[in-house]
Amino acid sequence: MTVDLPDDLLAPDAVRDPDAAAAVLREHDPVHWSPTHRAWLVTRFDDVVAACRHPALSSDRVRPLMERREPSHDASHRMLALISEWMVVTDPPAHTRLRRLAGAAFKQQQIAAMEERIQTLVDELVDGFLADQGTDLPRDLIAGVAYPLPAIVIAEMLGAPPEDRDRFREWSDELALVAFGAGGDARPDRHERALRGLEEMAAYFRELVALRRRDPGGDMLSAMIAGDGSDTDGLSDDELVGMCALLLFAGHETTTNAIANAIRLLTADPALRDRVRDDPALVNPAVEEALRLVGPIKVLVRWVIEDHELRGRTIRRGERVYLLLCGANRDPERFADPDAVDLARERATHIAFGRGIHACIGAQLARIETRIAVGTLLRRLPGLRVEGEPEYLPTIASRAQRSLTVVHDGVAAGSPR
Ligand code: HEM
Numbered sequence: 554m555t556v557d558l559p560d561d562l563l564a565p566d567a568v569r570d571p572d573a574a575a576a577v578l579r580e581h582d583p584v585h586w587s588p589t590h591r592a593w594l595v596t597r598f599d600d601v602v603a604a605c606r607h608p609a610l611s612s613d614r615v616r617p618l619m620e621r622r623e624p625s626h627d628a629s630h631r632m633l634a635l636i637s638e639w640m641v642v643t644d645p646p647a648h649t650r651l652r653r654l655a656g657a658a659f660k661q662q663q664i665a666a667m668e669e670r671i672q673t674l675v676d677e678l679v680d681g682f683l684a685d686q687g688t689d690l691p692r693d694l695i696a697g698v699a700y701p702l703p704a705i706v707i708a709e710m711l712g713a714p715p716e717d718r719d720r721f722r723e724w725s726d727e728l729a730l731v732a733f734g735a736g737g738d739a740r741p742d743r744h745e746r747a748l749r750g751l752e753e754m755a756a757y758f759r760e761l762v763a764l765r766r767r768d769p770g771g772d773m774l775s776a777m778i779a780g781d782g783s784d785t786d787g788l789s790d791d792e793l794v795g796m797c798a799l800l801l802f803a804g805h806e807t808t809t810n811a812i813a814n815a816i817r818l819l820t821a822d823p824a825l826r827d828r829v830r831d832d833p834a835l836v837n838p839a840v841e842e843a844l845r846l847v848g849p850i851k852v853l854v855r856w857v858i859e860d861h862e863l864r865g866r867t868i869r870r871g872e873r874v875y876l877l878l879c880g881a882n883r884d885p886e887r888f889a890d891p892d893a894v895d896l897a898r899e900r901a902t903h904i905a906f907g908r909g910i911h912a913c914i915g916a917q918l919a920r921i922e923t924r925i926a927v928g929t930l931l932r933r934l935p936g937l938r939v940e941g942e943p944e945y946l947p948t949i950a951s952r953a954q955r956s957l958t959v960v961h962d963g964v965a966a967g968s969p970r
Contacts, residue, residue, distance in 0.1 A: 556581045561589040562852065562875070568947045571851050572892075575880030584864045590949075592854075592873035593866070596880030598887040598904065600863065604876050605908035609868075610855035612911055615642045617856070629744075632731050632751050638792060639799040641911060648910060654788055655796060655914060657781035662710065662773050664917045671922055674705055675929045683933075683964060694957040695813050698930065703808035703922060707801050710918075712765060712772025717757070724754040725805040728798060751798075758797040762790050773800075804915045806951065807849045811923045813957045815843035816930060817939050818894065820959075825894060826938075830931040838896040840924050841903065846894065848905035851879040852950050878904050879952070936962030 558581060559567055559574035567574040578585050579596035587594050595601055604610055615637040619630070636642065640651035675698070682697035701722060708721040727747035761774060769775035777796060780787040788796065819839055820826045829839045853876040860869050868874065882903050883891040906913035913919065931937060939959050946953045 558582055558585060560585075560587045562587075562594075562949050563947055568945050571877075571879045571952065572846075572883055575877045576883065578877070579880045579884060584866045584868075586866070587875075590873070590875065592875045593863075593868060594875050594877060595863070596877045596884075598881040598884035601876045601878065601881040601904060602908050604855065604863075604874060605853070605904075605911070607861070609857060609859035609861045610874055611644050611858045612642055612648070612855060613644045614854060614856050615639075629731075629748055632748055635751075635755060635791075635795050635798060636731070638795040639802075640796075641799065641803065645910070650786060651788075651792070651796070652910065652914070654777060654781055658773050658776035659914060661776040664921065667706070667710075667918070668921055668925065670709070671702075671706060671925050672929070674702060675925050678702060679929060679933055692958055692960065694816060694930070694959050695809065695954065696956070698926060699809045699812040699816075699957070702812070702926060703805045704801070706808075706918070706922060707804050710772065711761070711774045711797055711800065712770050713761060720754075720757070721801060721805075724750060724798075725801050727751050727754070728802040729806055754798065755794055758794040759790065761797070762793045800915070803913075804919070806953065808919050808922050810849035810951060810953045811840075811844060811919060812926045813954050814847035814849065814952060815840055815923060815927050816937070816957060816959075817943060817954065818843050818847050819927065819931070820938050822894070823936075823938070826931060829896075829928075830935070833928060835896055836924050836928040836931075837920075838898065839894070840920065840927055842894045842896065842898065843927075844905035844923075845882045845888070845898075845903035846892070847952060848878055848882060848903070849952055850905065850907075850950060851952050852877055853907060854950070875949070878907075933965050934959070934961035935965050 556577065559577055561567060562571070562574070564574075575596050578594055583595065583597045583600060585594045585596075595604055615633060619633050619637055640648050640655065643651065678698045678701060682692075682694070685692075685697065701718075704722040704725055705718050708718050709715075713721065727750040730744065730747040731751060762778070765772070765775045765778055769778065774793065774797065777788055777793060819829055825839075829835045855874045855876065857868050857870050857872045857874060860867060862868070881887070882905060885891050887902075888898070889895075906916040906919075937959055938961070939957055941958060944955045946955060
């Protein structure tokens, strides 16, 4: 019997159920050449982990695009130039330096100490969400809680004044549109408007950098300006602007989707939902299982810079490799009963945050935000359930629901804490 191998990750079936598509590939052709994407699709856990550490696979994927184009002064070129400096799209040695400087600033932030503030923000957002329940506003938990939370956290972390919070949310959308061509709005002028918005964002960060150079605070931008003490190769103003944009881009939509996807997964089974609600110790393992089963990033992209073999296939220089985190995270060779939520599973063995030198630098913050948001929502909205089937945005990289319409049985007594 021949098996129909899924080839197009943007086909409606694969967008609706990426895990099923990845399962077929993982079983029948774990290193699959996709003519549609002109890329190798890699789906087994061990292969994906090894690929994340393989020196023949490069993350430097924006600069070559720019070099192939005519240099120009248009906004789109300037934005690509900003993005091409992001550490997530660089290789060593440039990456090593940027990561060291950002890592030092993250350490100084004492992320764990932000828990109390994040709890306050979540409670405020849930209050607002509940206050809207009496009106005709849609009961979309993404718009009400999961979307604004990480934007506010990043804005505060960077030391931006509170009145600028909403602009961070807009810029984040615009960044996604330019970096990935994502976004549901297909109006032709949308791209141009996004670029204008991003120019405004870059100008804003430039001013914030100048302000924090003159008047440092306890925020992460001030820590990045101060450097790691080595004092020889601190970040330039352009690099600081790029770093602010990257943190917003990498930390916003991902965390929104982590919260939304976890809520859908955990409320789908009322017994599981109530177990997690009644035992706060289960929130952490429940969030880890959600990251594994419905993680916000489905695919990582790498460029091949040296011919090499993988499972008998020759992977050639110049080709692309798609690492399917969604395939790896349900690999039965790695996880017993991989499609089940198992709250007793060993912690953090999944690959939702990547591996190797680019492994997510914001994982601790993302985990704290997701745990607090999920724990609080289950506690404060008893009987929480999601209406309708999920509708995912048609993107290769992210698992992003368009909305999350919920109902619940009232408000828990005595909340917020
Ligand atoms: C649940 C939420 C998140 C998920 C699932 C996630 C996932 C990932 C993954 C898979 C990578 C590796 C990319 C690659 O190898 O190409 C990554 C890198 C990165 N993440 Fe996250 N992330 C999340 C939240 C955050 C947050 C909150 C921040 C910061 C505020 C952040 C900042 C970054 C940065 C700067 C990188 C690039 C690191 C490097 O290139 O060395 N992420 N993330």
